[in-house]
Amino acid sequence: MTVLVTGATGHTGRHVVAGLKAAGVPVRVLVRDPAKAPEGVDVVQGDIADPGEAAEGVDAVYLLWPFFTADGIEKAVKPFKGKKIVYLSAMSAEDGGVWGDVEAAIEQVTDDWTFLRVTGLATNALAWVPRLGTGVVRAAHGQAKRSVVHERDVAEVAVKALTEDHVRQTYLVTGPESLTQAEQVRLIGEALGKPVRWEEQPPEEAKAELIPHLGAEFAAGAVDYWASLVEDPEPVSLDVARVTGHPARPFAEWAREHFS
Ligand SMILES: NC(=O)c1ccc[n+]([C@@H]2O[C@H](COP(=O)([O-])OP(=O)(O)OC[C@H]3O[C@@H](n4cnc5c(N)ncnc54)[C@H](OP(=O)(O)O)[C@@H]3O)[C@@H](O)[C@H]2O)c1
Known part of the structure; x- marks a missing residue:
């Protein structure tokens, strides 16, 4: 399988990349600036709001939504239809808001999702x-x-979710x-x-x-x-310990x- 990592230059994403590489999983990253991309991975330049070709041929995605509204989320998740999506969400998703709207949009395109509510x-x-x-x-x-x-704990949970069966699980991280x-x-x-x-x-x-x-x-x-x-x-949740x-x-x- 190949995993696409968004936010690969960021705090959690860089550890997700490292964890996947250590597990021998082929990684592709979607970055705005290829000069900042990590070493030893397939690099696609682009924007999370329009992942397009970055989604082609991957089986799973570590998804960040670094925006203050969910405007455009349907377009962004459409290329991941039917694929595994591990989304870095927030505890407040239970009350809706941008994180709740992103979770709802993900549920529309795939049954294979894991939400990491931080x-x-x-x-x-x-x-x-x-x-x-x-x-x-x-x-x-x-x-x-x-x-x-x-951020390492978030990344470790994400790597488990990306490489094992954590279908339709919502973790409080x-x-x-x-x-x-x-x-x-x-x-x-x-x-x-x-x-x-x-x-x-x-x-x-x-x-x-x-x-x-x-x-x-x-x-x-x-x-x-x-x-x-x-x-x-x-x-305080025990989900990090349960998963990792x-x-x-x-x-x-x-x-x-x-x-x-
Ligand atoms: N802070 C909290 O307490 C909290 C709580 C719950 C959830 N979260 C979620 O966690 C996310 C942050 O995760 P993090 O700490 O791992 O990341 P981070 O260190 O904040 O870095 C953001 C990452 O997203 C990339 N990025 C930003 N806009 C992009 C775009 N339009 N297209 C492509 N890439 C883009 C950045 O790339 P560049 O190198 O190009 O800038 C960077 O890799 C937030 O967006 C939020 O949704 C945060």
């Missing part, structure tokens, strides 16, 4: 990098408790613990070998800062969601890998 990626913490040098991360809702997951955002910052400081502390930012200021990156609706949604996690933490055979990696390990 609570939050540990890589979200990279947004704090510009402030780490100051020793103070100023952001909203430091007491929000999240179960962020290491989380880290092994619920950690406040302030605790995440403290652990990054430990990995760096210098203290970093959280400074609480008023929610409206945080929304204004995020609008250029996420747009007004997603920026407000993100900050309001963190507010909700102060009282109502993200769940080992516990999900703790955030401290992620921090050491990225900052030591």
Whole structure:
């Protein structure tokens, strides 16, 4: 079988490529810039919104949908009709939204789907990098408790789903613990070998800062969601352990890998 990996230059996709190669599975990647493509794979230049020829001859796809709306999803998934689709989704898909709309579109084209519903990626913490040098991360809702997951764990679950029988399975893909955002910052400081502390930012200021990156609706949604996690933490799931055979990696390990 040949597997098409989208987002192959990104955080999860690069590990999906590595995991498939290690398993001896032929890989094709769909990239916007072939100069950034990983080594030792078939490279097709294109856009996720219009995969076209990249889908020809592949049996399965690791699919990311890196857009803020599901506009155009029907066209994007049509070339994968009847094929295996492993989609990097979000826990919020259960309430609809863009991730729910993408899942629904996938169900229309194939019965062989696996949805990896992530609570939050540990890589979200990279947004704090510009402030780490100051020793103070100023952001909203430091007491929000999240179960962020290491990108390697997401990728390992994806490789299992792509190479084994996980048909019509929806996995809740989380880290092994619920950690406040302030605790995440403290652990990054430990990995760096210098203290970093959280400074609480008023929610409206945080929304204004995020609008250029996420747009007004997603920026407000993100900050309001963190507010909700102060009282109502993200769940911790055992699906990573069930699928991969080992516990999900703790955030401290992620921090050491990225900052030591
Ligand atoms: N952050 C979270 O907490 C969270 C939670 C749930 C789900 N998710 C999902 O996870 C996704 C991010 O996954 P990730 O962290 O593995 O990726 P990432 O590191 O954010 O990188 C995005 C990848 O998508 C590629 N890409 C972006 N737009 C593209 C386009 N129009 N055509 C082709 N390729 C395109 C990028 O390629 P280039 O190298 O060309 O830029 C890059 O490889 C999000 O889109 C979201 O749907 C995230």
